[in-house]
Amino acid sequence: MxxxxxxxxxxxxxxxxxxxxxxxxxxxxxxxxxxxxxxxxxxxxxxxxxxxxxxxxxxxxxxxxxxxxxxxxxxxxxxxxxxxxxxxxxxxxxxxxxxxxxxxxxxxxxxxxxxxxxxxxxxxxxxxxxxxxxxxxxxxxxxxxxxxxxxxxxxxxxxxxxxxxxxxxxxxxxxxxxxxxxxxxxxxxxxxxxxxxxxxxxxxxxxxxxxxxxxxxxxxxxDSANRSLTLAETEMLRSLNKEFRSNDLPAELYSRLVRNGAVVHMKNSCSPSPLDVRxxxxxxxxxxxxxxxxxxxxxxxxxxxxxxxxxxxxxAVPKPAPAVPGEARVAPEVAAQALYGALAAAASAPVRHTAPAKSRTVHQTSSKELVKVLGHRCLRRLRRR
The missing domain is CATH 3.40.50.300 (P-loop containing nucleotide triphosphate hydrolases)
Incomplete structure (x- = not known):
């Protein structure tokens, strides 16, 4: 060459x-x-x-x-x-x-x-x-x-x-x-x-x-953090992206908790197997x-x-990869590592609950609203840091 x-x-x-x-x-x-x-x-x-x-x-x-x-x-x-x-x-x-x-x-x-x-x-x-x-x-x-x-x-x-x-x-x-x-x-x-x-x-x-x-x-x-995602991992993340956007969460939160939290930890902790659908x-x-x-x-x-x-x-037209039988599914341990990565990223900048208590309880608040509140609190914490 x-x-x-x-x-x-x-x-x-x-x-x-x-x-x-x-x-x-x-x-x-x-x-x-x-x-x-x-x-x-x-x-x-x-x-x-x-x-x-x-x-x-x-x-x-x-x-x-x-x-x-x-x-x-x-x-x-x-x-x-x-x-x-x-x-x-x-x-x-x-x-x-x-x-x-x-x-x-x-x-x-x-x-x-x-x-x-x-x-x-x-x-x-x-x-x-x-x-x-x-x-x-x-x-x-x-x-x-x-x-x-x-x-x-x-x-x-x-x-x-x-x-x-x-x-x-x-x-x-x-x-x-x-x-x-x-x-x-x-x-x-x-x-x-x-x-x-x-x-x-x-x-x-x-x-x-x-x-x-x-x-x-x-x-x-x-550099395992640079590996490509499998089809199932990508589809899991794509579904998360839809939820993230529909709840109008701040982009800074995505960077810290998703891309540099969940995804990086998942890549570092889990290696694709020959049975994973590409x-x-x-x-x-x-x-x-x-x-x-x-x-x-x-x-x-x-x-x-x-x-x-x-x-x-x-x-050049690459040869198609051998077909993997079955449906593209995320293994439980992969999902667990992704979730842990997000939690670890959030824990590195813990949220301090300094606001006075509201009249409504958590159980009286919709999950969509709870996600928004959590997102904006994490964002305020990140900005202070």
């Missing part, structure tokens, strides 16, 4: 823009784990965390995930200061949220602030047919209430393909993504890496080659994704950017 690939010049600022679901978390985890040894090889990973998401969102003028603290210009400025502190050493910045930059002016500003002609853009790509189920369940983790097949209908059959998630095609119309960034830095400073799922280590080796690092320095870091993409959607991938591959090949890997993979 890396035959003939040479290291980038010393002092390059390698900007890995994703997009989502193309191995970004694995790369970020490996770079962050090697953060202390990278400078010995002339490379710096300028970030205090594995993924400088807030900085990338601020740079692209994009909102935070549902209920999260809004990113500020300070996040982006802090990352820029760390990049400049790298001096003449090579630095690598990685966030899939850079793929959300939607216009040439924003991209040109990001490139200029990172060093102009020192910037080299790296895009990692996977076939759309593999990206779509992962992106749908990720959107559900951010509050989406739409089922998978209906979501596919909107994304693939209902022009202008913007609802309910306009970010999907901004990220995953891969030829246009590459073209936007190539206009800012020139085709000669864009590398497209086609991820081959049959060779799990190839992506790490490509980063090592481009950064001039010794072989096998970058190693995958186990998210299956219908044949018509797989074919539509393959057509879009073939068109994107052709335009990328003609764009003049450097390509590492086989562009034909972008239009």
């Amino acid at each position: 890396n035959a003939g690939l040479a290291p980038l010049p010393a002092g390059t600022r390698l900007l890995h823009i994703g997009p989502h679901k193309t191995g970004t978390t694995a790369v970020q985890g490996a770079l962050f784990a090697a953060k202390d040894v990278l400078p010995g090889h002339g490379v710096v990973f300028p970030a205090h965390t594995r993924h400088p998401m807030e900085a990338a969102l601020a740079a692209c003028a994009r909102p935070a995930m549902m209920g999260d603290t809004a990113p500020t210009e300070q996040h982006w400025t802090r990352l820029l200061d760390q990049v400049r502190a790298a001096g003449r050493r090579t630095s690598v910045i990685s966030s899939e949220f850079f793929a959300d930059a939607e216009d040439d002016e924003t991209i040109a500003r990001i490139v200029a602030q990172l060093g102009g002609d020192r910037v080299h853009v790296l895009v990692t790509l996977r076939p759309l047919a593999r990206v779509m189920p992962s992106q749908w369940q990720q959107y559900v983790q951010n509050g989406l209430r739409m089922g998978y097949e209906e979501w596919l209908e909107h994304m693939l059959r209902r022009p202008p393909y913007q609802e309910p998630n306009p970010s999907f095609w901004r990220r995953h119309r891969h030829d246009r993504l590459v073209e936007r960034w190539a206009r800012a830095v020139g085709p000669g400073r864009v590398t497209v890496v086609v991820v081959d799922d049959r060779d799990r280590g190839a992506l790490m080796r490509t980063f090592e080659t481009l950064l001039g690092l010794p072989a096998n320095l970058l190693q995958p870091v186990p 998210i299956a993409t219908p044949g018509w959607a797989v074919e539509a994704a393959a057509e879009a991938g073939a068109e994107a591959a052709g335009r990328i090949a003609a764009s003049g950017v450097r390509v590492v890997g086989d562009l034909r993979l972008l239009s």
Whole structure:
């Protein structure tokens, strides 16, 4: 895969823009784990965390995930200061949220602030047919209430393909993504890496080659919190999203108790088994994704950017997973871990009942109203903290 690939010049600022679901978390985890040894090889990973998401969102003028603290210009400025502190050493910045930059002016500003002609853009790509189920369940983790097949209908059959998630095609119309960034830095400073799922280590080796690092320095870091949800887990969360929205609860509560409480604890505590039903993409959607991938591959090949890997993979039709008999159901222990995660998150910011007693008892109050009261009390507590 890396035959003939040479290291980038010393002092390059390698900007890995994703997009989502193309191995970004694995790369970020490996770079962050090697953060202390990278400078010995002339490379710096300028970030205090594995993924400088807030900085990338601020740079692209994009909102935070549902209920999260809004990113500020300070996040982006802090990352820029760390990049400049790298001096003449090579630095690598990685966030899939850079793929959300939607216009040439924003991209040109990001490139200029990172060093102009020192910037080299790296895009990692996977076939759309593999990206779509992962992106749908990720959107559900951010509050989406739409089922998978209906979501596919909107994304693939209902022009202008913007609802309910306009970010999907901004990220995953891969030829246009590459073209936007190539206009800012020139085709000669864009590398497209086609991820081959049959060779799990190839992506790490490509980063090592481009950064001039010794072989096998970058190693995958186990991260169960980044695993995809099963169909049953996603449907459970989607049902919860409906209840959450219908009760008009604050988004901050969703961020803390659901996404960063119930979901994270469930992922960390429960590993899917071969008997769990996975998210299956219908044949018509797989074919539509393959057509879009073939068109994107052709335009990328003609764009003049450097390509590492086989562009034909972008239009590959994956073999369907073996059918699992039975209905998609959440195991009791999985539901229990999700509930415990929410309770643990709530317990970390306990609610103090300081208000005077009301004339009605709990039993005289509807469950819907009780949920609203609890939600707003938790929110007040979070704001005080």
